[in-house]
Amino acid sequence: MAATIRDVARAAGVSPSTVSRALSMPDVVSPVTRDRVHRAAERLGYAPNRAARGLITGRTGNLGLVVPDLANPFFPEVVKSVQARAREADCAVLLADTDEDAAAEVSLARSLVKQVDGLVLCSPRMDEEDLRGVTGDVPVVLLNRRCGDLPAVSFDNVDGMRQAVAHLQALGHRSVAWVGGPEASWSHGERLTGLRTATERAGLRLVEVGAFPPYFEGGVAAADQVVASGVTSVVAFNDVMALGLLSRLQTRGVAVPDDLSVVGVDDIPLSGMVSPSLTTVGLAKERAGRQAVDLLLALLRDPERARDARTRRELAPQLLVRGSTGVVRTG
């Protein structure tokens, strides 16, 4: 059995409460006893039982993280950084994958609520009502989504699309296709809005294709419609779909970027590894994950801050120009 606080107390010749204080409020006990306690604790390999502590403090020391689909390369990077930052703060991470199922998302979040101090909901698919329902019970930070004044770390999708269009325009393109993903997704709406605005301003023709599932197969399925539309460039909802596009285009004998320029969103690691490599709107996933945890920890310290404007952070995307975009073929 693991050593308890009473074992340490006995070994150090003090009371359990003194041990507790020596460990969690070191400046309240005399230096002498503090040292004695620390030594005894170390010798016994004592580590406090978090469950017992949580029972009385109401804090578990755990954070919950909910993601739609770990198989999408966007999410592992987020999870990785959330986990890393949480660990720095001595918090464990409870992970839940919802398989893109909004209902499962709600129930998973609900069940996590009881075991964590706070929740990071990454790209949640649930509707606003459910979102606010979950938010009532425990501090929640949204990642890659906005919902009113709820604490959130998001990306400026509109600006990302602006960058993409500026790039395509500079290459001489006069038309763009949009390959849509899940229409219920917040980021999907933002990206489409951004693309509409940017193309209109730039005087480009926009063709909207989709919705398609946000997977490789979705991109494959969209490719022929894109080709048929006669555009010279295409922006996909995300990189995974863009890779599907690339694949099908190659099968069809459509050269990228000579016949068609392709842009994705996310900057998943893979997008730099394929050939031609994929031009993409890069999102700072790692930074976002860390900031989400930071926000959550701040909220834990000071719950009143929840409505503070500083609890909403928006990260700037950065266009990464790679092989899949090129100047439009003339003649």
Place this chain on the structure above:
Amino acid sequence: MAATIRDVARAAGVSPSTVSRALSMPDVVSPVTRDRVHRAAERLGYAPNRAARGLITGRTGNLGLVVPDLANPFFPEVVKSVQARAREADCAVLLADTDEDAAAEVSLARSLVKQVDGLVLCSPRMDEEDLRGVTGDVPVVLLNRRCGDLPAVSFDNVDGMRQAVAHLQALGHRSVAWVGGPEASWSHGERLTGLRTATERAGLRLVEVGAFPPYFEGGVAAADQVVASGVTSVVAFNDVMALGLLSRLQTRGVAVPDDLSVVGVDDIPLSGMVSPSLTTVGLAKERAGRQAVDLLLALLRDPERARDARTRRELAPQLLVRGSTGVVRTG
């Protein structure tokens, strides 16, 4: 505040222990009171406090999962299936990513031990001594590694290599290069052993190149040595490295599979998405994750089984022949 067992007891007009029984040992209470308790619990939205329960039962209802690097596409699939299976068993999953650092792995595993009923260590990099140290405190299942008679779910890497060599030999290849990954890795040793045996039996020339880091860049770095060795085929430690190879080979103007056939291991999703698609030794990651959890749950029920032979399971790999391998060029 959330409802406690006493609130339910009061509402149902029974004692707290009856509530406890009605909920966790339904057949021990009379149908009438059971219904009354259930209704009261439902009405109050009662959910037991797992920490409090754990304090007395010694069970947390949590599983720990430690992985080396979520950025390697091999692992998200494992994590996903572990999480899914754990949830079916009403267990939450505490996830830790060690960033390929053996020391971090030990300390993360140690710190998780106190908060979980059992641990799944996926592809652990720590040495055997540390492994056994962790194992002492809590049931542990190894995934993608063997260590003596410790409970484990692993892949038959030797047979995987046999399949790969048989395939290459059938295509007319007489020589193979091995692009090595992390030499401390268990699966690396197994694969190399299997490859040596298989090539010797088949009378193929084997050239060993590496060690390289198990990333895309590692494969990129290895490519030129492979070309210089004059082989007609190459097997990489994993798919991510094989993709690096593919990339560099294309840059060099070496045609795959015409000039060189390439085989990877893992069957990461990406390997079917690139062009040419990657022939690979497929590993049933999802099945492995589920089985690891099953094993752990069985161990939790009956700790004595730990030394039982049935606690070691080996899954058969399956070669997936795709575009990156072809008949050897004659002349």
Place this chain on the structure above:
DNA sequence: ATGAAAGCGCTAACAA
């Protein structure tokens, strides 16, 4: 500065 005592929410003996 330290100790004694109470109690967080729950379950498991033991009685009845």
Place this chain on the structure above:
DNA sequence: TTGTTAGCGCTTTCAT
């Protein structure tokens, strides 16, 4: 079948 009691390991009043 049900209730009473005790206590899991810890923190936190309240005394001293």
